[in-house]
Amino acid sequence: MVHPCPCAAGWKTHSGQSCAARGAARRRHPGRLAHRGPLLAGSEVLGMLYMDSPFTPAYFGQNALDLLTTIARVAAIKIENTRLLEARLEKRRFEEELQVASEIQLSLHPTRPPQLAGWDIAGLSFPCREIGGDYYDFIPRGDDKLLLAVGDVSGKGMGAALMMSSVHAALRAQAQTARTLADIVAAVNDYLVENSPENKFLTLFCAELDPATGILHYTSAGHDPALLVRADGTYTELAAQGIPLGILPNIAPAIHQVSLLPGDVLAIYTDGLTESLNEQGEILGLERLAQTILKHRGLSASRLRDRVEEAVSRFVGRAPTADDLTLLLLRRLPA
Numbered sequence: 001m002v003h004p005c006p007c008a009a010g011w012k013t014h015s016g017q018s019c020a021a022r023g024a025a026r027r028r029h030p031g032r033l034a035h036r037g038p039l040l041a042g043s044e045v046l047g048m049l050y051m052d053s054p055f056t057p058a059y060f061g062q063n064a065l066d067l068l069t070t071i072a073r074v075a076a077i078k079i080e081n082t083r084l085l086e087a088r089l090e091k092r093r094f095e096e097e098l099q100v101a102s103e104i105q106l107s108l109h110p111t112r113p114p115q116l117a118g119w120d121i122a123g124l125s126f127p128c129r130e131i132g133g134d135y136y137d138f139i140p141r142g143d144d145k146l147l148l149a150v151g152d153v154s155g156k157g158m159g160a161a162l163m164m165s166s167v168h169a170a171l172r173a174q175a176q177t178a179r180t181l182a183d184i185v186a187a188v189n190d191y192l193v194e195n196s197p198e199n200k201f202l203t204l205f206c207a208e209l210d211p212a213t214g215i216l217h218y219t220s221a222g223h224d225p226a227l228l229v230r231a232d233g234t235y236t237e238l239a240a241q242g243i244p245l246g247i248l249p250n251i252a253p254a255i256h257q258v259s260l261l262p263g264d265v266l267a268i269y270t271d272g273l274t275e276s277l278n279e280q281g282e283i284l285g286l287e288r289l290a291q292t293i294l295k296h297r298g299l300s301a302s303r304l305r306d307r308v309e310e311a312v313s314r315f316v317g318r319a320p321t322a323d324d325l326t327l328l329l330l331r332r333l334p335a
Contacts, residue, residue, distance in 0.1 A: 037068045039076040046079050110138050113301075114146060116211045118333050122301035124309060125326040132324035133160025134270050135167055135202075139175040146211065147175045147184075150268040150328050151204040152223065154244075163200050167192070171206075181208045181217050185245070185253045189221070192246035201246040205268050214260045214332060219253040221245045224271050227286065229293045231263025231334070237286070238266075265297050265304070266330040272323035276312055279319045284312060301331045 039046040049072040051064070113121035123136050133153030140146055151167055153160040170191045174184040185206055192202060205226055207218035218226070220240035229235040240256050260266060267289065276284040289308070296307040308327060 037072040039072050039079065041076055041080040046076055049075060109136065114138055114140055116146065119209075119211055120301040120331040120333055121329065122305040123326070123328040124305055125324070126321075127161075127324045128156060128272070128321040132156060133164050134272065134324040134326040135164045136268075136326050136328045137168065137171065138328075139172055141175055141208070142178075144211065146209045147171075147181075148207045148209060148268065148328060148330065149204060150223070150270060150326055151202050152270040152272075152324070152326070154199070154201050156324065159197075159200065163192075163196055163202065166195065167202055167204075180255075181206065181219060182253045182255050185219055185221065186251055189245040189251050190249055193249045196246050201244040203244045205240075207268070209260075209330070216258050216260055216266070217255050218258070219255050221251075221253065224269065224274065227267040227269070227290060227293070228258065228260075229265045229267065229290065229297055231261060231297070233294060235290045235294065260330070260332045262332050262335040263297070264332050265293055265301075267293055267308075268328040268330075270324060270326040272325040273312065273327055275323065276316050276325065277319050277322060278315050279317050284315050288315065297331075301329045304331070305329055 037049045037051075039049060049068060051068050109125055110123065113123065121138060123138075125132075125134050125136055127134065133156060135149070135151040135153070137149045138146060139149070149171055151164070153163045153167070167188065170188045171184070174187050177184075179187065185204065188204075192200075202221070203223040204221040205218065205223040206221075207216050207226075209216050218238060218240060219242060220226075220238075221242045222244035225237035225239040227235060228238055238256070238258060240254060242253055243251065245251075269289070274284055274286050274289055278284075288311070292308050292311045293304065296304050299307065305327065308329075312325070
């Protein structure tokens, strides 16, 4: 029979005796003989094999000890193989669940950008794991305006992905109301404060575009500044100070305004892009991103997105990905 027993060198009886004390007891009571052997998997003790003979007062010889040792080894191998199989099946179930979660998350990203006369829009998002915490969206509003959002949830993996899905739902629900941009962001913040763990927060760059005039109202909740590349070859950062969402209730986001002219390109991104590391430990940086966009600013938004992706891939080389990466491009077509 196999008894679970976590001891190793100093085996104990159920009464608390050590092996030495047990041997002494057998010598004092020769009418009952017993042997036990540990079930070992490497250095780990899985249990104990116990052999007892209450009917035979004869001493267990070497053959009996060898038999006990052999049976113990076979039993330990069987137990370890069963444990490994259970762990492999559990890993497979987890991987299948991650795959489903990844597919669901991908479905939350826009399948195609909205078609706006005079405008070209594209985006991409790559998690550094199977699922991530980056978010981007284009949300048409009832007044013919367009809401643009890029967010970055603190942390990575499943927890960040779940919070990202909550932000996606909350922002889309608020965008369907008649609220102003400031009120929309404030409402999403209050929702996160009430429904998210204390150690989770979100940085967000959110903007509202009037396609007819090219006027862009925007706000930033602790997010990296957007990059505005002008048709004349200059560029500027759209910096806007604000605390991340989900930390404090009742915030009042500051709203800023800029005009996008024909040929201008707006890039909204997460820090996983500009902070991408190469094999030498250097970061991509804002300057490299700006120069890539400047060089290819005459291309369509989708082709420009591909050029940026290629530039990042060349820069990073074989270095491992350390963070989720997201980019949204808004281009006003030349007149």
